[in-house]
Amino acid sequence: MAWLHTWSGLVVGWLLLAIFMTGTASYYRSEITAWMHPEIRPSAPISEAASLKQAMDWLEQCAPDAASWLIDLPTTRLPVTQVMWQGAGERRYNSEWLDPASAQTLTPRKTFGGDFFYGFHFQLSLPSQIGRWIVGVASMAMLIAIVSGVIIHRRIFKDFFTFRPGKGQRSWLDAHNTLSVLALPFHAVITYTGLITLMFMYIPWGVDLVYGPDRAAFFRDIRDFSAPQVPALGRAVLASPETLIQQARQHWGQEHIARVSITAPGAVNARVELFRDTLDHVSSQPQRLVLDGVGGEWVGTNPSTGPVKAFYGVMYGLHLAHFADPLLRVLLFLSGLGGCAMIATGLQLWVVKRRGNSRRGVYRHIEGLNIAAMLGLPTAMAAFLWANRLLPGDMPARDIREIQAFFCTWLLTLLHAQMRLTQHAWREQAMLCALTCGGLPVLDILTGPNPINGLNLVCGLLGMSFAVVAWRLYQPAQQCIPQTRAPGSRPPRSERHS
Amino acid sequence: MVRHGRPQLSVRYRLGVFSRILAAVIGGYAVTALFTACLAIGLPLVVLQPRAETVLAATLPAFLILCLAAIWVFAARSARRAWLGLLAAMLLLGGVYGWLSAVSLPGDA
Amino acid sequence: MSLLTWSALLYAALTALCLSLNRHYRDVFNNRPIWPSQRALRWLGFTGIAGSLLFCIASAPDGRSWVMWFCTFAVLSCTISMGLAYFPRFISLAGKTAVTVFLTAVTIEFSF
Known part of the structure; x- marks a missing residue:
């Protein structure tokens, strides 16, 4: 079961992180669209x-x-x-x-606005059949990872609040456990309802057997x-x-x-x-x-609403959270960030556990992928917003250029993480992320009509958080490099079950 | 590369894991499909409701079934047991589906 | 039962539960005996959590209240977890403050 949890999480981990991050950003889809149309x-x-x-x-x-x-x-x-x-x-x-x-x-100005992140979240900017299937497989793996995670970590309450920073692998495990367990209802509901939103594509036999070839009639019936x-x-x-x-x-x-x-x-x-x-x-x-x-x-x-249709409507609505007033939206956003952190700590835990003291080899490259996913993606998302303000308003096809800016930035962070030594890559990308996110409010003050808005506040706070992370990463080595056990020694009893 | 303190993973173990993955993905999906099909045909025989309700009731539990199947495959004591269990489930559901198709009148939506 | 009231109760209850666990009790209180006892804290914790859920749903019987409660639970318990790791001395004080806020708010609400 531990094997299942590790591998179902790992194989799709980076993809899931992208899905979760763009999904969390999509809670503020309208605000992002409004920001991108000054x-x-x-x-x-x-x-x-x-x-x-x-x-x-x-x-x-x-x-x-x-x-x-x-x-x-x-x-x-x-x-x-x-x-x-x-x-x-x-x-x-x-x-x-x-x-x-x-x-x-x-x-x-021509721009996709918040709809870009929203679309990327369930379609990955690929043709709809391919993108949605990939997201579906990843979400199913996430559901299996959650269920197998609960099975492994059955005694939930023992470590409920336990987080011990500064202890290397133990800390990563604590963080992963805490983030998963404390927001478990959120993660489980989001994953399951996410699958439900696209379920007729993955499980078509219900529609096919009852409606035959007339799928359009079915969608008219449920969407009214x-x-x-x-x-x-x-x-x-x-x-x-x-x-x-x-x-x-x-x-x-x-x-x-x-x-x-x-x-x-x-x-x-x-x-x-x-x-x-x-x-x-x-x-x-x-x-x-x-x-x-x-x-x-x-x-x-x-038209009449049967109980199952009402249930389906509630499930669908829980994923989209259109009912969220500003306070609840903040709480959902924070829970989403917690989900991103859960996946990120899981990925990093896997690398830290297995790389020993080596700085080279395959784990160095895998850790590079981690960096590009955890820090490179937020940088790319911020770059998308930077491009919105820096590109001229009447430039032809500027909406495509903004998307290209997103992908180019992400690709560059990926290359950077692979070419630099991991400890340097972590620091530099954290710094870059802090600057790009934190710079957005400044950019809005200079180029936007009304800089006092929620998105600037959130980006400012995120920028500050990344800056704190970057500062800690730049501290002298003995405080920050995760300690690893000597190869061959057995972990203490309390750690062995993971 | 041999890591200290870890048993070298045998080919047999790896094949077993691969077999379980296939079972979870292919077998699990097949069981889910049959389960959904049985519900889709069987529910209209039991309760009178709009067609959309039937489709939703048949499709909503599917992900739970798939998840359960995958967990079961990896909790089973061996890969062979996992496959046998899934095949048994497939045969059972296939039989139910066949019986339900025969029972429901042709052309009855 | 306003948002402040039930979330103060929830925070106090989570703190109580947290401190009833041996590990955290050791870290925060150094094993000296406190009032209420560890067992009492555990009971108070679970009761408080149930109470806050009841108050939350009763004040606005709607699906949204459930979502709000679970999200608040996640955020508050994460706060306690971080607080335990970085500021363990303030956990007890924060918990007592939450209890005070809850009792004050309840008194104000029920006297009008």
């Missing part, structure tokens, strides 16, 4: 009614013949109104951003997509925004609309669907109000 300058407080009116007026003016409209109302986390429209017969949606205060179109509607020939005036708002207030109370979908605007069979925000319940299934597009009367209810 053209967004929210000036006045945003009202739902005003934003909806502006959006509908804009669409009326600029896309009156569209087959359907989609409006994402601004939130505190991402204060822009996003309007999308689909031409007749097209599948793609065109989209524009409106400033909710002035109702003007924004022309923000309404069947598409062909616009009728007769024209009619669309219901006013005030009517729609009033219906929403009647059913849901104040300020709860997240998205408005209008099918066949301007036709007699226009239909409006209002989607409620999901801030106050765990399930990811949003409530919908279906209204008649011309008169604004309430037409339909939600």
